[in-house]
Amino acid sequence: MHSIQPLLQQTHKASHQIAQLSDEKRKQLVEAIADAVENGTKEILIANQKDAAKMDDNDPKKDRLLLSDERIKGIAHDARTVAGLPDPTGRVLVERMLDNGIQLQKRTVSLGVVGVIYESRPNVTLDVAVLALRSGNAVVLRGGSDAENSNKAIVKIIHKVLEQFALNTNIVQLLPTDRIFVKELLEAEKYVDIIIPRGSANLIQFVRDNAKIPTIETGAGVCHTFVEASADLKKAKDIILNAKLQRPSVCNALDTILVQKENYAQFLPMLVEEFSRNSVEIFADEQSYEVLHKAKYPYLQKAKQEDFGREFLSLKCSVKVVNSFDEALDHIARYSSKHSEAIVSEDKKQCERFLAEVDAAAVYSNASTRFTDGAIFGLGAEIGISTQKLHARGPFALEKLTTEKWVLRGDGQVRQ
Numbered sequence: 176m177h178s179i180q181p182l183l184q185q186t187h188k189a190s191h192q193i194a195q196l197s198d199e200k201r202k203q204l205v206e207a208i209a210d211a212v213e214n215g216t217k218e219i220l221i222a223n224q225k226d227a228a229k230m231d232d233n234d235p236k237k238d239r240l241l242l243s244d245e246r247i248k249g250i251a252h253d254a255r256t257v258a259g260l261p262d263p264t265g266r267v268l269v270e271r272m273l274d275n276g277i278q279l280q281k282r283t284v285s286l287g288v289v290g291v292i293y294e295s296r297p298n299v300t301l302d303v304a305v306l307a308l309r310s311g312n313a314v315v316l317r318g319g320s321d322a323e324n325s326n327k328a329i330v331k332i333i334h335k336v337l338e339q340f341a342l343n344t345n346i347v348q349l350l351p352t353d354r355i356f357v358k359e360l361l362e363a364e365k366y367v368d369i370i371i372p373r374g375s376a377n378l379i380q381f382v383r384d385n386a387k388i389p390t391i392e393t394g395a396g397v398c399h400t401f402v403e404a405s406a407d408l409k410k411a412k413d414i415i416l417n418a419k420l421q422r423p424s425v426c427n428a429l430d431t432i433l434v435q436k437e438n439y440a441q442f443l444p445m446l447v448e449e450f451s452r453n454s455v456e457i458f459a460d461e462q463s464y465e466v467l468h469k470a471k472y473p474y475l476q477k478a479k480q481e482d483f484g485r486e487f488l489s490l491k492c493s494v495k496v497v498n499s500f501d502e503a504l505d506h507i508a509r510y511s512s513k514h515s516e517a518i519v520s521e522d523k524k525q526c527e528r529f530l531a532e533v534d535a536a537a538v539y540s541n542a543s544t545r546f547t548d549g550a551i552f553g554l555g556a557e558i559g560i561s562t563q564k565l566h567a568r569g570p571f572a573l574e575k576l577t578t579e580k581w582v583l584r585g586d587g588q589v590r591q
Contacts, residue, residue, distance in 0.1 A: 179356045182348055183315065183366035187288055189343035190313035194285045198262040200340070205305045208336045209254035212301060215332045216247045222328035223297065230321060235489035236295040238424040240322055250298045250556075254305040257555035263574045264311050277585040283577040285311035287368035290360055291558060292317045292382060294374035297325035302556040304333055304347050310576035313346045315367060317360060319374075320352040361386040371571065373559035376486065376512075393559025393571055396426035396514035397486050398544045401503045401529070403520035404437040410541060411438075411519040412445045417543040418517070420453055424488050426560060427515050427537075427547040431483060432494045433503045439463060439496045444470040455490045458482035462496040484510035500525060507533055513562045515544035536562055536569040 307314035418429035549557025554572035
């Protein structure tokens with residue numbers, strides 16, 4: 176294949192078919208896809224095992240690649256939740272009669288063709304497809320080569336369901352994984368209405384630098400948890416262990432622990448047992464290094480400047496002792512990717528100040544950053560977590576896969 180333009184043209188043409196489908200039909204379509212994916216678990220897992228066999232067991236992306244019976248049930252469940260959500264299109268946002276007698280409406284409509292570029296996560300294939308279909312959009316998927324077999328298996332099942340509904344299978348288009356086609360996709364403004372990159376900082380930067388199509392960034396998360404002077408240290412320990420260990424390869428996992436000076440000597444040794452058991456590599460500033468060294472922590476390194484503001488996506492984290500609440504906020508403002516940030520504190524005023532002043536898509540007091548997720552927020556599924564401020568911020572889910580249209584009905588009026 177020399178060009179993906181014919182594929183993009185086909186999807187653009189097919190997009191009108193899904194946009195015209197009734198709300199009830201789109202609901203039924205998504206429910207049928209969820210059932211078919213669950214029924215096709217064996218086929219998907221065989222394909223996924225082929226992908227997994229090509230990846231090093233020590234690669235932190237492997238956990239994101241792997242599927243299981245439980246994970247497939249989970250993504251099918253999320254798809255059914257999406258099916259049950261209200262139709263985001265056709266909502267009347269503004270309605271009034273102008274002085275000249277023209278009836279004016281502003282209402283929500285589908286975006287058209289959504290292009291998504293992502294890495295190593297085959298669950299994204301289903302999440303994005305059902306969100307697009309439920310909101311009346313066609314979708315162009317460009318997954319990574321790591322998950323190529325898994326993505327093909329899932330899209331094959333989706334295409335069978337589209338055929339059962341007498342719909343054009345080009346409504347969901349899976350592009351080749353060859354990198355030479357990525358730039359062509361990013362420049363296809365005639366056929367694709369929006370591009371959403373989900374993945375590493377390098378991927379997002381490449382899309383930002385090369386896209387001619389409007390782009391919404393999702394993915395990169397540099398997440399801090401700040402243990403403030405008044406914190407319940409047992410609570411802080413549980414929150415940090417969950418944020419770092421529960422699933423370290425995802426974007427809402429903890430990257431940096433900030434500890435106020437009143438607590439660090441007592442608190443940091445509380446992490447040693449569980450962190451050691453999980454071989455967590457700690458990059459510690461001078462003060463925290465001294466405490467952890469005395470506690471004989473085995474996986475300890477002195478932090479360098481670049482260890483702060485680093486998204487680890489693995490069993491690694493950095494630790495810094497701060498002298499004050501304001502220093503913690505300054506550190507977060509400097510190094511955060513504006514994804515998810517948390518404070519552990521028993522001081523309600525400090526908690527509220529943190530929630531008000533920290534600039535991030537999701538801010539937490541006394542809870543793990545691992546909750547930043549479309550399904551957890553009741554949105555069914557997500558394309559990713561948007562860290563920018565225009566159009567969508569936080570979980571990029573069903574309601575944000577729309578834009579607005581002004582509709583005016585007149586009876587011969589002309590402007591003087």
